[in-house]
Amino acid sequence: MSALSRQRGLSRSTEDYLKTIYELETRDGAAQTSAIADALAVAPPSVSGMVKRLSDSGLLAHVPYRGVQLTQVGRRTAMRVLRRHRILEKYLTAKLGYDWDSVHEEAERLEHAVSDELIERMAMALGNPEFDPHGAPIPTKDGTVAVPEVTSLSEVPVGETAELRLVSDKDSELLRYLRSLGLRLGVVFEVVSRQPFRGPITIRFAAPPQDEEVVGYELAQSLGCVIRGDEVG
Amino acid sequence: MSALSRQRGLSRSTEDYLKTIYELETRDGAAQTSAIADALAVAPPSVSGMVKRLSDSGLLAHVPYRGVQLTQVGRRTAMRVLRRHRILEKYLTAKLGYDWDSVHEEAERLEHAVSDELIERMAMALGNPEFDPHGAPIPTKDGTVAVPEVTSLSEVPVGETAELRLVSDKDSELLRYLRSLGLRLGVVFEVVSRQPFRGPITIRFAAPPQDEEVVGYELAQSLGCVIRGDEVG
C-alpha cells in the first residue's frame, strides 16, 4: 500500500497540489501542468511526477498532455484542506488579531498540521462562519461550498453603487495596498468613471468623507463586488 | 549549504530530534542513541543518520558510541520548539476546550507549523503563562526555563500533605486515568499510607468528600508534588 492511500496521512505537498488543482479547475475549467507549476512555484517536471503519484492513488485522473481532473476522493480531500485553510484564516483574524494580509502564509502551513477536531472547535468558537477574511466561502464539513456570485469591479458600470465582497488572499503586498486605499470587505462605493482600453477606474466611497480613489484595471479585475440592487435575498 | 543550515527551515523530524535530545539530556544527563530511538519510535540506525546530519549542521556534538550533546544553537532551537509546544497546549486547553489528555498529540504536530509570531500572540492572549496544562514550565522567549522543584509522590512521607504540580504529557490513557481519580493539577491530598517494596500508596484528598484513592508505585513516581510547608516563596 502506497503512503498516499493511508486515511489521513497526506503530505503537505500532496494537500497543496490537490487544493491548487481544485482552485484551477473551478477558475479555468481545467488544471494544466504549467498552471499548477506556477501556482506552487515548482518546476513542471515536479508536477508531472506528483500527478503520477496522485493519479496512482486515485485522487485525480490524468490525460497526458491534456491536464488533470480531481476524482470524487480527490475533490473531497481538496475541500477539507480548503475548509481548514479558511477556518484558520478566519480564526487568526477574529481571535488573534491578525490582519488580512498576514493570515494566508500562516494558514498555508497550519492547514496541514491541524486536526479536523481542532478545525471544528475553531469553527464552533467562531459561530460557524460562512466566509474567510478575504470573502471566500468556507466549505462545509460535508464538502459543499457556495459559488460566490460576484462581479469584477472592472465590469461594474459607471454610476452603479457596489460593495466589495471578495479579494484574492495570495498577495499580501496587494492586500496591504487595498487596505491603504480603504478597500476593505463590505465597503460601499460608486463607480465614478472608467477609462477605455482597460484603463483605470475611479470610485467614490459612499461613507463620509466620500473620498475618491483610482484603481488600475488589472487590480479591478481581481476585486469581486456585488452591485447594489442585484442582491439575491 | 545544507538544508539544515537555513534560518527557520528545520523539518519536523529535525525539531523533534532536538526537543527529544534536550529532554533526555536534562533527565538522564546524556542522550544515547537507543534512548532517542525509543522516544521517537524510530530504529537506532535512523538516529545515527540524523545525528550525523544534525552534527554536520552544528546543532549537536557527537562522540561515537558515547552519545550526543546539544550545542548552544541546538539547545536554543530545542527551547524554541518546547516553548511552542507548551504554549500550544496551554492555548488549546484554555481557549478551545481541549482536555489535558488530548493536547499533546495536537501540539506535537502544530509546534512545527506555527510561526513565532503566532506563538507570541497566543502567549499574549493567555497572559504569558508560566506552565503548560501538565505543569511543565514554559521556556521564555529568550530561551530560559525554570527547573521544576517537585518531589515524586512515591517519595512523599506518610502524613504529609502535598499538592499535585507536574505530570507527564506523553501518555493520554494515563492522563484520562488520573483525571478519573480526581488527580488534577493543584489538587491537595494527604499521604495516608505507603506499602513497602515499591508498593501502592494511599492518599486522601483534602477537599470534601475527602475520598481515598490508591496509586501504584510506578505511577506515583511519575507524579510531581510539592509538600505543603516546603513551598519556596
Place this chain on the structure above:
DNA sequence: TTCCATGTTTAGCCTTAACTAATAATATTG
C-alpha cells in the same frame, strides 16, 4: 584476559519530492 551481551554504526535499500537536460507532443503560424 578472553568472550559475550548489549548497544552503535555502517552498508545498502526504499520512498517522497524536488531539480535540470533532453525528448516528445500539441498548437500556432508563415
Place this chain on the structure above:
DNA sequence: CAATATTATTAGTTAAGGCTAAACATGGAA
C-alpha cells in the same frame, strides 16, 4: 501543410529520512 513555438513528459540526479542486515565497540562476566 510544413516549420516553429509552446507545453508536457521522460530520464537521470539529489537530499531527507526512514528501514533491515551486517559489522563493530564497549564494558562486564567467565
